Amino acid sequence: MSTLTTSRTAPAANRVRWPISARLRKTILVTHVASAGAWIGVDIAATVLVAIGWARSGDDRTDVYQALADFSVVPLLLSALVAGVVCLVTGVLLGLGSKWGIVRYWWVAVKLVLNVVACALLLFFLGPISELASGEQPLQDMWFVAFLAISALVLxxxxxxxxxxxxxxRVRRK
Incomplete structure (x- = not known):
């Protein structure tokens, strides 16, 4: 009888902290994947725009970067930040509501750190990029936009x- 009882109940290590319905978990998962995809898409668009600017020379480069600063960079990065925060929140919810946990497995813990680092990079660079868009900073200082775009793509x-x-x-607890 005890074998039957233990096989019906999950071991303590596999229990979820926040049991959620399958439908809600799938909804959170779709939101998580969609926000990550949007974040990657926005980052690819920003990277392409920066590469186009670097491929130009002289006044063409200045025109491309000015258009990039005025119309694309700040809105793109703000939308990337929103997607990153949504990705972070849904990732934490998935960790709480699934067997993977938040820091139970190394890959989940590393993803959490990568997400926080990528969001922090966005916050760190929004100020200088806003200065660029307002004309307070010279257009030659686009290295940080390229660094942000490439770093985010890698992360x-x-x-x-x-x-x-x-x-x-698994992460081992001592």
Whole structure:
């Protein structure tokens, strides 16, 4: 009888902290994946715009960067920040409501750190980029936009790989 009882109840390590219905979990998961996809898409668009500016020379480069600053960078980065925060919140909710947990597995913990770092990078660079858009900073100082775009692509790409392969196993508690 005890074998039957233990097989019906999940071990304490596999219990979720916040049991949610399958429909709600799938809704949160879709929101998480969609926000991550939007974040990657916005980052690709910003990277393409910066690359177009670098490919130009002289007045063409200045015109491209001015258009980039005026119409694209700040709205793109604000939308990326919103997507990043949505991705972070839904990731935490998924961690609380699934067997993966928030810091139970290394890949989930690393994804959480990557998300926080990427959002922090966006916050850190919004100020200088806003100065660029307002004309307070010279257009030659676009290196930080390129750095942000490339860094975010690397971080988000790595987070995607972690989501698919789920490496490194469980975090051990001592």
């Amino acid at each position: 988000l790409g790595f987070a995607t790989v972690l989501s698919v392969f789920k490496p490194w196993g």
